[in-house]
Amino acid sequence: MLQKKICMLGAFAVGKTSLVRRFVESIYSDVYQTTVGVKIDKKNVQVDDKEVSLVLWDIYGEDDYQKMRWTYLRGASGYLLVADGTRKATLEKAVNLEQKVREEVGVIPFVLVINKSDLIRDWELDSALESQLAVQGWSILRSSAKTGEGVEESFALLTRKMLG
Amino acid sequence: MNMDHLLQNFPMEMGFALLEYRSRGDFLPIAELPNWFAELWPDAANGSGPIPLSQQSPFLENFMLEAEDFWNSPGSAACQSETWVEKSISGREIPVQARALFLSGKRILALFSPDSQFREQMKMLQTARNALLDHERLAREIQKKEILLHCIVHDLSQPLSVMHVAMDSLSEESISERSKQYLTLGKHASNQQETMIRQILQTFSDDLRASLDVGTEAGESADLLECARKTMTLLGPTFEAKGVRLAVSATVAPESKWPVAAEQSRLQRIFSNLLENALRYTPAGRRVTIGVEDEGDFLKAYIDDEGPGLPHDLRPEQIFGLFMKGKQSGGKAGLGLYFCRITVERWGGSIGCVTLPEKGSRFWFRLPRATARGGERPSDTRDSSDSATAKRKSAPIRPLRILLADDQEDIRTLTAHQLKRNGHKVVVAKDGAHALRTFHAASFDVALLDQEMPGMTGDEVARAIRKAEQGKKKPIFLVASTGNTTAEDARRLKQAGFDEVLGKPFRLEDLNHILSSAPVAKPVSQLASLPSSPPSASFAELVARVGGDEKLVKRMIHTFLRDTPKRLAGIAAAIRRKNPEGLASLAHALKGSVSIFGAEAARIQAHELQELGRSGELSGAPDVLVRLKEEIAKLQANLRGYANQTPARPKSKRDNRRRPPRNRGKRRR
Numbered sequence: 001m002l003q004k005k006i007c008m009l010g011a012f013a014v015g016k017t018s019l020v021r022r023f024v025e026s027i028y029s030d031v032y033q034t035t036v037g038v039k040i041d042k043k044n045v046q047v048d049d050k051e052v053s054l055v056l057w058d059i060y061g062e063d064d065y066q067k068m069r070w071t072y073l074r075g076a077s078g079y080l081l082v083a084d085g086t087r088k089a090t091l092e093k094a095v096n097l098e099q100k101v102r103e104e105v106g107v108i109p110f111v112l113v114i115n116k117s118d119l120i121r122d123w124e125l126d127s128a129l130e131s132q133l134a135v136q137g138w139s140i141l142r143s144s145a146k147t148g149e150g151v152e153e154s155f156a157l158l159t160r161k162m163l164g
Numbered sequence: 165m166n167m168d169h170l171l172q173n174f175p176m177e178m179g180f181a182l183l184e185y186r187s188r189g190d191f192l193p194i195a196e197l198p199n200w201f202a203e204l205w206p207d208a209a210n211g212s213g214p215i216p217l218s219q220q221s222p223f224l225e226n227f228m229l230e231a232e233d234f235w236n237s238p239g240s241a242a243c244q245s246e247t248w249v250e251k252s253i254s255g256r257e258i259p260v261q262a263r264a265l266f267l268s269g270k271r272i273l274a275l276f277s278p279d280s281q282f283r284e285q286m287k288m289l290q291t292a293r294n295a296l297l298d299h300e301r302l303a304r305e306i307q308k309k310e311i312l313l314h315c316i317v318h319d320l321s322q323p324l325s326v327m328h329v330a331m332d333s334l335s336e337e338s339i340s341e342r343s344k345q346y347l348t349l350g351k352h353a354s355n356q357q358e359t360m361i362r363q364i365l366q367t368f369s370d371d372l373r374a375s376l377d378v379g380t381e382a383g384e385s386a387d388l389l390e391c392a393r394k395t396m397t398l399l400g401p402t403f404e405a406k407g408v409r410l411a412v413s414a415t416v417a418p419e420s421k422w423p424v425a426a427e428q429s430r431l432q433r434i435f436s437n438l439l440e441n442a443l444r445y446t447p448a449g450r451r452v453t454i455g456v457e458d459e460g461d462f463l464k465a466y467i468d469d470e471g472p473g474l475p476h477d478l479r480p481e482q483i484f485g486l487f488m489k490g491k492q493s494g495g496k497a498g499l500g501l502y503f504c505r506i507t508v509e510r511w512g513g514s515i516g517c518v519t520l521p522e523k524g525s526r527f528w529f530r531l532p533r534a535t536a537r538g539g540e541r542p543s544d545t546r547d548s549s550d551s552a553t554a555k556r557k558s559a560p561i562r563p564l565r566i567l568l569a570d571d572q573e574d575i576r577t578l579t580a581h582q583l584k585r586n587g588h589k590v591v592v593a594k595d596g597a598h599a600l601r602t603f604h605a606a607s608f609d610v611a612l613l614d615q616e617m618p619g620m621t622g623d624e625v626a627r628a629i630r631k632a633e634q635g636k637k638k639p640i641f642l643v644a645s646t647g648n649t650t651a652e653d654a655r656r657l658k659q660a661g662f663d664e665v666l667g668k669p670f671r672l673e674d675l676n677h678i679l680s681s682a683p684v685a686k687p688v689s690q691l692a693s694l695p696s697s698p699p700s701a702s703f704a705e706l707v708a709r710v711g712g713d714e715k716l717v718k719r720m721i722h723t724f725l726r727d728t729p730k731r732l733a734g735i736a737a738a739i740r741r742k743n744p745e746g747l748a749s750l751a752h753a754l755k756g757s758v759s760i761f762g763a764e765a766a767r768i769q770a771h772e773l774q775e776l777g778r779s780g781e782l783s784g785a786p787d788v789l790v791r792l793k794e795e796i797a798k799l800q801a802n803l804r805g806y807a808n809q810t811p812a813r814p815k816s817k818r819d820n821r822r823r824p825p826r827n828r829g830k831r832r833r
Contacts (some may be wrong), residue, residue, distance in 0.1 A: 005222070014292050024707050034293050036286045037247035038224050063296075065289055069246060074226055087300060101756065132405025 001044065003053045008156075009068075009101070011093040012061030015115040018027040018145035019082065020058050022153055023074050028146050030046050035060045038072060047159045054159065062097070069102040078109035080154060085114045085142070088124040095133075109161035111139045113154045118144040161163035169638055183513065185235065185271035188230060189218030194270075201355040202278045203252045204260075216271070224247045224262060231264035235271040247282055285777040293575070312508060320361055320666045321647040321695055327354045329578040332672045336585070347661055385534030386431045388422035388465050392454045395435035399443075407448035410439070413455035413468075422456050423534035424463050426511050428692035433506060437500035438467045439528050445471030446524070459530060461627050462513065473519035483517055509616060512623040532627070532660075550611065563587040564682060565607065567601035569625070570645070577783065579612075588679075596620025600628055602784070605768040607789060610682045611676075615646035615657070622646070630661035632787040641682035645670065661700055700761030703806040721803045728796060733758075735773060737791075739785045747785065748777030753791075758799060766795035 008016040017035050021027045024043045044051060057076070062068040073079070081098055084090040094112060101108070107114040112133065114125060134140055139157055143150030175182045176196035183191035186809035192214050202209035205220050218225040227245050234243035243264040249257050258739050259282035262272045264729055306690035331351050339347070389412070403410040411419075422433070441453045450470035457464040474483065484505035508515045513531035520526055570576040570655075573594070580590045591606065596617045603611060603625075611629065613622035620628075626642050633639045644662040648654065654665045664678045706717045731754045738746035755770035776785045 013297055032294070032297070034286065034290045036289055037249055038298045039225060039257075040249075041251075056224075063293070065292060066828065071226065072229065074229065089300075129402050129405060132401050135405065 001051050001053050003055060003078040004159065005055045005057060006158060006162075007057045007059055007073055007079040008082060009059060009079050009094075009097050011084070011087075011090040013064050014082045014084040014090050015145045016061065016080075016082050016115050017058050019080070019113065019115060019143065019151055019154070022145045022148055022151045025058065028148075029061075030146070035117060036066075044144060045155065045159060047156055047163065050163060052159055052163070063091075068097075068100075070100075073105045073108075074099065075103070076143075077107060078111075078158050080158055081110050081112045083112065083114050085116050085125050086119050086122045091125055091129065094142075097137065098138075109158060110156055111158045111161065113150070114140065114142045115145060117142040117149055118146045130131065136156070153164045172664075179277055181216065181275040182267075183217070183273045183275070185231075185273060188217055189225065189359070190214035191217050191273055193271070193679075194267075198277070200258050200279075201275065203254075203256070204250050204258055206253070217411075221250060223250075225261050230362060231262075231273065231342050234264045235266075247285075249279060274280075287510050291536075310503065321358075324354060324358055324361070324580060325668045325670060326572075326574045328358075328671050333578060333582055333585075341721050343405060384425065384427055385423045386428040387428045388431070388456050388463050388531070389416065389420070390422075391431045392435050392465060394458070395432050395439060396454065399436065399439050401441060402440075403452065406443060406446075408446050409444055409451040411451065411453055411603070412455050416456055424511075424513075424531035425534045426531050428506055433470060434504045434529065435467075437467070437504050438529075441501060441527065442467050442469035442471070442559050445469055445472070446801060450524075461533055462530040462624070463533050464528055464530040466526050468520060468524060468526045472718065473523070473525050474517060484515060504779075509621060509685075510653075510656075512660055514619075514624060516619075518521070540560040562680070564609040565589045565591075565601055566679075567591050567593065567594065567608045567611040567613075567640075568601060569593040569602075569611070569617065571595050571617040572614070573783070575614075577585065579675075581782075584600060586676065591787045594779065594783070596622065596625045596779040598775070598779070598781070598784075599625050601772060602788075603629055603640070604632070605772050605788075608642060610641045612643045612645060615644050622662075623657065626657075626661040633664065638683065643675075643678055643682075704763065706806070718807055720760065721807050724761070725800060725803060725807075728754070728757065728800065732793060732796065733791075735789060738777070739782055739789060742782060744777045744780045744782060746777070747782065748774050760797070761799060761803065763795065764801045766792060766799055769795055 008020060010016055012034065013032055014038060017033070017039070018028060020039075020041055021029075023043045023063065028074070035058060041056045041058065042053060044053050044057065047053070057072060059068070060066045066118055079101065081094045085092040086143050092113070098110065098112075101110070130140055139161065141154045143154055145151060173196050176198045179198050179200070180195075181201045182193065182195045184194050186192055197209050204213070205217075206470050208215040208217070208220060215444065216229055216278055224243075229242070229635065230243050230245075237296070243261040247259045247261050251257055258277055259279060261276050261278055263276070265272050266275060286806050327350075331347055331354065335351075337346055375497045392412070396412070400410060415598055419606060439452065439454075446452055446469045452470070453468045455466050455468070456828050484501045505515050508529045508531065511531055513529055515527075515529040517525055517527045566583055568576060568580055568590055569592070571594060576592050576594070583590045591602055591608070593602050596613075599613060599617075602619065611625075615622040615623050617625075622644050626644070629640060629642065641664075641683070642662045643664045643666055644657045644660075645666045645668055647656065648667045657665050664681070666675060666678055703717070708713050708718075731750055734749060734750045735754070738744075738750060750768050751773035754775060755767055758766040758770060769788055773785060776782055776788065
């Protein structure tokens, strides 16, 4: 079976771990538990009649306390760039991370997932910025680890992009 | 137990798994393996052959690349992984760290589970990140709280001011005992409401100050242009996405400094709100321009868009109202521009918008220029204790000449009524600009200025008055009436030039107490005859003005003396009949007439009446007419004298009344 490594990147508390748990175990918890270090999960998926084993690297959110180690992206076929729709700064962080990945690793497939769509009333992100990124060729999906909205679709879209 | 056995078990006892590197990804244990290792990889732990660790753990597979580099380059820097988390078959998460090293020349991989250290690190990070998230949440809440605070202190306090003054006025009327009882009940209830509003205000203001260290502390300043540029950088991609150009006006010198009394993050939010508003209404391919201007004590920023201009059905001040949003391409909640207004006003500035002549609209705000500040202010102007109230009630009332400015008509009318009943002479103004004009047109002991007025705020009027007064021995006594009564507000108002701050809603005894401390320039009885400027130019000057034609001057004087009483009567009638257009027209004509004779004081009063007529606000007109008549009477007296002399020295009013004009006598002969 084809195996693909996917890294989860984004600012802290955007919901990377929650998205993985929703995707792999169909579980969600409202309690925020910060990730220290790296957690690795696996899930087999079928995309366009192809069986793929996804190895999901849930990497801690970079901030002043934990700096990103770019060696974790070695061998990655793609990455999910996660932002929190209720925190504008997390989208700016995602934009910075994408640039950094290009510099450190090169161009690899990615999907921008704007998480917490269940909190759309508190949404801070401007749709104009989303449009601009889409114009630049970014694949952007909205998701909610809480409701499951857009979660499968995000991983499926990335898998398709990785399979080329 | 021999030493070999001890050494064999020592690593396990310490929690280490020591494995010798054999070939790529395969390892052999060189000591007993710890329990956590067996829990994670039981097959590997129980087997006798090499352990394919890279297959067991994707993280180790990745780490091997670094480890092999280390083993292949002896002497290079230590090779150690960060912590990663492996999950056991039972689902338990076990933190692991790896280190590549050499032992007795052998390539060794040491694995360790830093369980307690990991939990400690996680706890610390969890606390730190929770605090950061709380801080972000709190910052968002601040805006909502500020809006609520403003609603409480302004929107709820305003009607309460009217209630207080109305009930005070009523209590001085002759009413039945039963009515007095009802009145007492009403007063009691409104007092209760006032207390509650103050408590809420205090709670919120303390809360705001304590929650985030972003208040407008004395001396705090930010650079207007720098904040604009930072916001432009943040919003640049959004503008690009819509195809709207964003630029600083070419008229702004890039290296110049624009320090204003404001807090930087909130100033940036103001720019952000105004720019987002401009973007909403600007079509693709057009431009949004930011500019700054120097207005002396104030610095002004503006944002010009090339959209459709302001909506026709809204006045500019309504656009900054709470929950006000456009019908098309509107904002989310109608809070953005409202936030801008309340924030700018709390910093002592003002905000507005206009439709530009050619295309689009301009949103602007002005803030006080940041300067060195000094002078501590009282923590609260309020003192509701009984003794204080009694002291206030007993304060003797001295007649004063008072300029009263408030944009709320009912407060203006009732307060003016009460002040007049107490023997003061009162001139009212309906907004800040009106107040400033009135200040320049006459002499006052006291100006009582509402803080939040359209056009010019009370702060701005106070600054303008203090600037105009520079060098004067007896400056006017300035009193701010405001719903914002925190210590910070009082400090800001006093910095603007106010002598006292009167919290709204106010009671008459509070106002009387403050007025009792106002210095009186002259007794009111003498104010009417204060010589502000000469009643007219001299006869010789007038003759010179018309090219030496003395006869022409006399004809002009004759016409003026004949027509002016009719014009004054017409003005009085226009005021009485509430005919603003008629008032403006007649005052304009009279202004022209008195200007011919160089009667500056009369011209100012006529101009004031003309402006009142144009504005439609006639409540202050009777007082201005009184002053105009006084000035006209002085002018008439002079002109009658001129008509009798060639050229004549201006005579006093009394002389002119007693002595019959010579010319008239000659004509009779």
